[in-house]
Amino acid sequence: MKGNRLADPDLRPYLIFLATFALLAVVDIEFGRFLTRGTAFSTAQLFATLAPVTLGLALTMMVREYDISVAGMFSLAGCVAVATGAENPVLGIVLAALVGAIGGFIQALIMIGLRLSSLGVTLGGLLTFAGIAYVMTENRALNYPNMKVALLMNEPLVSIFSIRSLIAIALFLVAALIMAYTRIGRDVIGMGSDRRAALIAGVKTDRVLIGVFTVSGTLAALAGSMLAYSLATASPSGLSDVLVPATAAAILGGVSLGGGTGKPLGIAFGVLVLCLLRSGLNAVGASPHVQDIATGTVLIIVAIADGPALARRTKEIRQWLRGSRAPAAS
Amino acid sequence: MNDSAAPAPAITGGVPSARGPAAPARRDRRKLVSLIRLAAIVALVAIAFTTPGFTAMPAVLALLTTMSFIGCVAVAMTFVTIGGNIMSLCFGATAAASSLIFIGVLQEEIGLLPAIAASLAFGAAATGLQGFCIGYFRANPIIVSIAALALILGGAQLVTRGSSLYAATGGPQEVLKGRIAGVPIEFIIFVATVLIGHLLLGFTRFGRNLYMIGNSERAAEAAGVRVWRSIAGAYIVAGIFAAVPGIMLGSRYGLANMEYGIGYDYDAIAAVLVGGTAIHGGEGNVLRTFLGIVVIGVVQVIVLLHGFRQEWQYLITGLIVLGVIMLHTVGSDR
Numbered sequence: 001m002k003g004n005r006l007a008d009p010d011l012r013p014y015l016i017f018l019a020t021f022a023l024l025a026v027v028d029i030e031f032g033r034f035l036t037r038g039t040a041f042s043t044a045q046l047f048a049t050l051a052p053v054t055l056g057l058a059l060t061m062m063v064r065e066y067d068i069s070v071a072g073m074f075s076l077a078g079c080v081a082v083a084t085g086a087e088n089p090v091l092g093i094v095l096a097a098l099v100g101a102i103g104g105f106i107q108a109l110i111m112i113g114l115r116l117s118s119l120g121v122t123l124g125g126l127l128t129f130a131g132i133a134y135v136m137t138e139n140r141a142l143n144y145p146n147m148k149v150a151l152l153m154n155e156p157l158v159s160i161f162s163i164r165s166l167i168a169i170a171l172f173l174v175a176a177l178i179m180a181y182t183r184i185g186r187d188v189i190g191m192g193s194d195r196r197a198a199l200i201a202g203v204k205t206d207r208v209l210i211g212v213f214t215v216s217g218t219l220a221a222l223a224g225s226m227l228a229y230s231l232a233t234a235s236p237s238g239l240s241d242v243l244v245p246a247t248a249a250a251i252l253g254g255v256s257l258g259g260g261t262g263k264p265l266g267i268a269f270g271v272l273v274l275c276l277l278r279s280g281l282n283a284v285g286a287s288p289h290v291q292d293i294a295t296g297t298v299l300i301i302v303a304i305a306d307g308p309a310l311a312r313r314t315k316e317i318r319q320w321l322r323g324s325r326a327p328a329a330s
Numbered sequence: 331m332n333d334s335a336a337p338a339p340a341i342t343g344g345v346p347s348a349r350g351p352a353a354p355a356r357r358d359r360r361k362l363v364s365l366i367r368l369a370a371i372v373a374l375v376a377i378a379f380t381t382p383g384f385t386a387m388p389a390v391l392a393l394l395t396t397m398s399f400i401g402c403v404a405v406a407m408t409f410v411t412i413g414g415n416i417m418s419l420c421f422g423a424t425a426a427a428s429s430l431i432f433i434g435v436l437q438e439e440i441g442l443l444p445a446i447a448a449s450l451a452f453g454a455a456a457t458g459l460q461g462f463c464i465g466y467f468r469a470n471p472i473i474v475s476i477a478a479l480a481l482i483l484g485g486a487q488l489v490t491r492g493s494s495l496y497a498a499t500g501g502p503q504e505v506l507k508g509r510i511a512g513v514p515i516e517f518i519i520f521v522a523t524v525l526i527g528h529l530l531l532g533f534t535r536f537g538r539n540l541y542m543i544g545n546s547e548r549a550a551e552a553a554g555v556r557v558w559r560s561i562a563g564a565y566i567v568a569g570i571f572a573a574v575p576g577i578m579l580g581s582r583y584g585l586a587n588m589e590y591g592i593g594y595d596y597d598a599i600a601a602v603l604v605g606g607t608a609i610h611g612g613e614g615n616v617l618r619t620f621l622g623i624v625v626i627g628v629v630q631v632i633v634l635l636h637g638f639r640q641e642w643q644y645l646i647t648g649l650i651v652l653g654v655i656m657l658h659t660v661g662s663d664r
Contacts, residue, residue, distance in 0.1 A: 066472070114656055119416060120609045123599060124652030131645025139641040236641070244419060244476050257470045287491075292484025299477035300463065307467030 009254035009261040013269035016252055016298060020273050024280040031284070039283045040160040046275035048164035050249060051268065052171055052223040053242055056216030058250040058267045059175075063192045063212050064259025065118035069107060070220040071243040072129030073100050075236055077221030078228030079133045082144045089149045089229065096225035097218050103129060104217025108210040118213075133236035141235035144228065153230035164226050171219065176264040188212065192259030248299055249274050256306055363657055371625075378628055381635050389631055391514060395582075397627040398520035399425075399575040401620070403591075404598040405527045406457075406571035408619045409564045412531065414544035414611030415464060415471035417599045418457075420479035421572040422591030427482050428453050428576030429586035432503075433495040436580075442502035446577055453573025454566045456482065461565020465558030486588050494587040503581035516578045523571055527616040530567060540564055544611030600651045601626055606658060626650070 028034035053070050060067040077096035085092015107125045111118055144150060153164055161169075179185035187208050190198040199205050220242075228234035253270020255262035277291050304310060378384050403421045410418050428449035435445040460478050463469045497503055506515055531537035539560045542550040551557050575594075580586045605622030607614025629650060630643045 110652075110656065116655065117609060120603060120655040120658075121652070123596070123603065124648060124655050126596065127600060127648030127651050128645065129648070131641070131643075131648040134641035134644045137641075138639065244479060247473070247476055248480070251473055257472060287487070289484040289487030292480045292487065296477045296480030296484060299473060299480065300469075303469040303473040303477060304463055304467045306473075307463075307469040309466070309468040313467055 009256060010263070010266065011254075012302070013253045013266040013273070017269045017273050017276070020276055020280075024276070024284065028280075028284045033283045033285070034280055036283070037160055039279050041156060041162075042279040042282070043272070043275045044160050044165040045154070045162060046278055047271055048162065048168045049223055049227045050242070050245055050275060051168040051271045052219040054246040054249045054253070054271050055171060055175055055264065055267055056219035057243075057246045058253065058255045058262055059188065059212045060118065060216050061192075061250055061255045061257055062188050062259060062262050063208060064195065064257075065111075065209070065212070066257060067104075067107075067118060067122050067213060067216045068243060069103065069122040069125035069129055070216060070246060071241070072126040072133070073103055073217050073220040074224035074242045075234070076103075076129045076133040076136075077224035078234035079137050079142060079236060080221075081225030082142045082228050082234040083136065085149075085225075085229070086145050089146060092229075093222070093225050096221045100217035100219070100221025101214050102217075103221075104213040104215070105210060107217070108213035111213075112206050112209060130236060137234070137236050139236065141233050144232040144234065147232060149229055150232035153226065164230060167222075167226070171222075172264050172268045179264055184208075184211070189260055192261075194260075245274055248295055251299060251302055258306075366657060374625065374628060374632075377632055381632050383635050384631065387512075389635065393627050393631050394517040395514050397623055398514070398516040399578060400594055400597045400601065401520045401623045402523050402571050402574040402578075403594045404601040404619050404623055405523050405616055406568035407595075407598040407602050408527065408607060408614065408616050409531070409540070409568040409571075410471070411599070411602050411607055411609060412544050412611055412614055413540045413561055413564045414547060415561065415564075416609060416611075417472065417595070418460070418475040418568070419472065419595050420460075420475045420482060421457075421568070421598060422594035423479050423482045423486075423588070424453055424456055424569060424572040424591075425574075425576040425579070425594060426586070426588045426590040426592075427456070427486050428573035429580040429590055430486060430490060430495055430576075430588070432577050432580040433497050433586040436497050436501055436503055437495065442505065445503070449573050449577055449580075450570050453569035453571075453576075455569070457569025457572060458562060458566035461562040461568075462558070464565070465561030483588065490587070494585045497580065497584045497586075499584060501584075503584070506578065506581035516582070519574060519578060523574060524616055524620045527567075527571065531615055536560060536563055541612055544613070546612075597626075600647065603658070604651060604654045606654075608658070609655075 024034050033039075053074060057067055057070050077100055080099050081089075081092040081096040083092075084095050103125065107118075107121050110116060110121050154162055156162060157166065179188070187198065187203045190201065191203055191205055191208050195205060223242075249271040250262070250267060251257075251270070252273050253262065253267035255267060255270075274295065277294060278288075281288070281291050281294075307313075383389055403425060406421055407417060410416070431452045432445050432449040435448045436442070456478065460471075460474045463474050464471045508515055510518060531540065539550065539555045540563075542553065542555060543557055543560055547557055550560075576586070576590065579590050601622035602614070602619050603609060603622070604625055605614065605618035605620070607618055607622075626647055629646060633643050633646055634640065
């Protein structure tokens, strides 16, 4: 029964979020280390980095594709922003976002032109983007000299937020409005549920695909460049491990790799679960492996609950249990 | 990026002609693609042998050793891909964790064979459990592999507290460091892995079933194949292969930590695809993966020997993967 509720993609993110929150609060009930402004602020900062990437990746998953290249774009954009944005930080971010948009756009064109699945193309894209970042930086970490911008990025605003996290939240609001109130939202979900039916119903699937991958590249680039600014450094290798947490957050947020499910608000809560786990466990003094183990356990439960054969298998197991009990009784 | 986008429109223009009853055109195109592939390989060999220093022993030996680590993971990945489960993101971590087990058992001083057996058993169990979830419940393979990655990383942290394990110098693991007839033992083990993998896929019923499942799970089920057992079997085999580089890394460097194997998964799937195994499963074989590894390795050495810095390796590898993937589908009739 619990499995079924976990499998309901609309409820899943909120249930897991509440469970995580309650668990951390109970563990910390005597100490007061968890429910503090510091924890809230660091949660929001983690959210600012992970959330835009997850949103873009989740959009590609909603149309039943998978953009592996976000990891490469994330680090490439950081390098582009740091290399070009020392004088004018806005220019750096715009250039990085442009690189992201062009990268996603070209990958989508290749997919459509050659009727290729996104997995192969974006794997090539991942390695190529990372390669460009390596060549561009000559395999070194780039320092961002503009410390004013770096400090500004992390300065608390409105108590627990910063510019970065407010931008991330704004992105989610825009995405939520578009998905809920425009045709684009319906087209994306329709295309992920059944691409052929969507095509017959008049959805311009090629355009949706191009749009989704362009957005995914842009959002990964935005997240990467903002993180690079706030750390005042960018390296081609250091930032690349973002695909795994972003996928995990999307799955916890109710998106499925089978396409057709997911809402921006749910995705935001999926990201929050991961961020809350990291900052909360840090605050209560748990060692970092607890977070990995907790994430892995929840993910595997969700994966099995999402498995199309679950209902059949539980029936089989029940029958087998009954069958093996019957001879013992007779 | 712009280089790779340029041919796209031209090829798009060619696609509609294949939609009608234009089978001969498709055959021509396949011939063309085979020709391009052949030409590329001939060109690669020519460039390799005219590159000064390529045939010198140090370059070749270094190439053989590095190829072997990623190669074993790529063989493991081939089993996952052919069975229709795309890729796994946790083989690199499996290799690293098995190196921890290898060194950990060596520290007990009960000999080399128990250490090898323990790390292979760990690989089989850790990956086999994923195969069970994927085969039995049809859980999504990529998500299961990410969950397993988190569990392996967390578990390893729990045990080692983030530090490395060291083997005593002069311990039994030194046997695996040497060379036989000038060839690094790592490479011999890799070739053995390739041969075993090839025999399993090409000449057993298990292999035939796996190809059938990769082509169409429903058709395989209708034909009476116990699908979940084959998939779990494929993952058990893959886990054993993925543990092999852990043993090799552990004995080469005399220490084990979770830094090993970072990035192996992407390199391995790249080798699988460059070899021409289809990402949607059902076709391809281990020898192709071997070819893919060799091509990537040779290109990387050529790039280095021509005086380009290491970062160009990454970019050129990426462009090759992109190019091969595009070439591959032009030749098939999807």
